[in-house]
Amino acid sequence: MKTLHILAVALIAMIAASCTGKPDVEYLPAKADGDSRWGLVNAEGEFLFTDEFEYRPSMVVNGIFYVKEGDGYTVYKAEKTPKEIGDLTGLADCGYYNNGLMPVVHKGEHISFVDKNGKEQFVLDRVDGVNVEKVLSMFVNERSTFCTAEGKWGAIDIHGKVIVPPLFDNALIFIDNRVVAKDASTGNIVIIDRDGNIKEHVNGLPEHSDLGGVFIDGYATAYGDERFFMIKKNGEVIKLPESVEDIICWKDDYIVYANEDYDLGIMKIDGDIVARPKYSNIEIMSDGRFWACRDDKFYIINNDGNTERIDYGIYPVTRLGYLMGKIFNFDFELLRKGDYIYHMCNFAGENLGKELDDVDGDINLGYVYSDFYDYAAVTAEFLKLFDSNGLKGYPFDSAMSTYASRSGYSKEWFRGDRSMSVSLEASNNYFYASSATIYSDNYIVHDVGGYSYYDWQYNPAARVDAFKITLTFPDSDNYRDDLVEYFIKALRDKYGVELIDGGNIMNYMRGESGTITLEVNSLAWMDYEVVEVVDSVSCPDYPVEIVDYDIPADSTIIPER
Numbered sequence: 001m002k003t004l005h006i007l008a009v010a011l012i013a014m015i016a017a018s019c020t021g022k023p024d025v026e027y028l029p030a031k032a033d034g035d036s037r038w039g040l041v042n043a044e045g046e047f048l049f050t051d052e053f054e055y056r057p058s059m060v061v062n063g064i065f066y067v068k069e070g071d072g073y074t075v076y077k078a079e080k081t082p083k084e085i086g087d088l089t090g091l092a093d094c095g096y097y098n099n100g101l102m103p104v105v106h107k108g109e110h111i112s113f114v115d116k117n118g119k120e121q122f123v124l125d126r127v128d129g130v131n132v133e134k135v136l137s138m139f140v141n142e143r144s145t146f147c148t149a150e151g152k153w154g155a156i157d158i159h160g161k162v163i164v165p166p167l168f169d170n171a172l173i174f175i176d177n178r179v180v181a182k183d184a185s186t187g188n189i190v191i192i193d194r195d196g197n198i199k200e201h202v203n204g205l206p207e208h209s210d211l212g213g214v215f216i217d218g219y220a221t222a223y224g225d226e227r228f229f230m231i232k233k234n235g236e237v238i239k240l241p242e243s244v245e246d247i248i249c250w251k252d253d254y255i256v257y258a259n260e261d262y263d264l265g266i267m268k269i270d271g272d273i274v275a276r277p278k279y280s281n282i283e284i285m286s287d288g289r290f291w292a293c294r295d296d297k298f299y300i301i302n303n304d305g306n307t308e309r310i311d312y313g314i315y316p317v318t319r320l321g322y323l324m325g326k327i328f329n330f331d332f333e334l335l336r337k338g339d340y341i342y343h344m345c346n347f348a349g350e351n352l353g354k355e356l357d358d359v360d361g362d363i364n365l366g367y368v369y370s371d372f373y374d375y376a377a378v379t380a381e382f383l384k385l386f387d388s389n390g391l392k393g394y395p396f397d398s399a400m401s402t403y404a405s406r407s408g409y410s411k412e413w414f415r416g417d418r419s420m421s422v423s424l425e426a427s428n429n430y431f432y433a434s435s436a437t438i439y440s441d442n443y444i445v446h447d448v449g450g451y452s453y454y455d456w457q458y459n460p461a462a463r464v465d466a467f468k469i470t471l472t473f474p475d476s477d478n479y480r481d482d483l484v485e486y487f488i489k490a491l492r493d494k495y496g497v498e499l500i501d502g503g504n505i506m507n508y509m510r511g512e513s514g515t516i517t518l519e520v521n522s523l524a525w526m527d528y529e530v531v532e533v534v535d536s537v538s539c540p541d542y543p544v545e546i547v548d549y550d551i552p553a554d555s556t557i558i559p560e561r
Helices: 002-013 321-327 375-383 400-405 483-495
Strands: 025-032 038-041 047-053 064-069 072-077 102-105 111-114 120-124 130-136 144-148 153-156 162-168 178-182 189-193 198-201 219-224 227-232 237-239 246-251 254-258 264-268 273-279 281-284 290-294 297-301 307-310 314-316 334-337 342-345 351-359 367-369 419-422 432-439 445-447 456-458 466-473 503-510 513-521 557-559
Touching: 025 047, 038 351, 102 367, 111 130, 144 162, 178 219, 219 246, 227 246, 246 281, 246 321, 254 273, 254 281, 264 281, 273 281, 273 290, 273 297, 281 321, 375 483, 400 419, 400 456, 483 503, 483 513
Parallel strands: none
Antiparallel strands: 025 038, 025 351, 038 047, 064 072, 102 111, 111 120, 130 144, 130 367, 144 153, 153 162, 178 189, 189 198, 219 227, 227 237, 246 254, 254 264, 264 273, 281 290, 290 297, 297 307, 314 334, 334 342, 342 351, 419 432, 419 557, 432 466, 445 456, 466 513, 503 513
């Protein structure tokens, strides 16, 4: 949970001033009093338009916003009568316009970058032959971090050139020209500039530490061995007190932190307490002061820890306004929340503009995801599980005794069993084999002792006649419902498999994971070779011999019960 929160802080903190200046956030989505649809409101509480969109629009960045319409997104120019931009409609995903570019994704396609008129400038499809899965939703400092299908991060410039190769384990978000990054191959933690040059080596962090990555006011965060750390731009590491259970946000040398009870307080990086942990929520506002609340009471706290009580129901318009102020230009300050009505406010607590029925003050960025799905690559990984004789390593008509004898269980263990679980290697970036079972029409062991005593030996008639495997896609982005159609066709084209006559394939989603289960018997596998065996009944102490098959020596077998 702490690890995820550090990364979330990095994501929220994201971006800083670009070489051409910070982007402007001019309007936020809101509903005017009595309206059922969304419009756009400015910091003074005045609407650009009202009651226009069924779904909540995005914030307006540099005069452009997007909104969900039907089953896709449409990009608009922010005017009193919103105007669609180019053919940017029905999009699978899109981001924000800055540095002259905006990332967009047409359905079924890779990520492309367009200008303010919607004209495509370049496509980011693959880097070093590996698909790009996501990019930062806006260029920052003329850089955009991207992540490949291998989970490695790099960065491009505004011309689509790869400036920082994808060599790192964490996102590279250049707030003030430097980031903390972990080398994916060596595990070394370094500080690099926006051109990928190593400026400092970071030592003193526990092994396998998680990195926030971004620098805010000269500090970045890390977490390892159940402790939090701050990293300075010169590579120096500062261990925070053990009482710091989580870091919410920070500025200069001030940290908003949580204790073990998740009460929030304010601490200096040197450990001095500015406000002891007694608040349920603390934010750093865009003017640098702290907003806090506890027991339905609201306060402003200055850098010295002095508090001022303010009216009930007054909140910052956006979370982490101080950090967002380093990212964007905006004038939004406070929001007064009543029972059924909202008002924009200034820092003096004065209501501004019209009453609002709803408002979304989330000034933030995330990632834009490719909608291209490499069916060929996933299907190729699927086919690696098989050969012309069925499931690789467990061919049809091979003796079940081969796998039972490697299981470590006695022969008696298999009494009454016609199936057993086996291991299946499926090492790729898409799925893993969560279970695999082989079956026979005959019992794995039988009694050869006659009537006077039991003598359980492997049954030479027990041959692999069917198998069932379950593939789990832990990341929903790597799963598609129609994958089964590609898998069925691939099995038919390569091995002549006809599932109608001897098998079944099923798929379903459970939470964020997709699952595909395949059951096939030997009748469906058209061209497998018959395996010759040596009858072991007359030689019960020797295993059945398998001829001409490469069975993995390290296969793990667990009897199916």
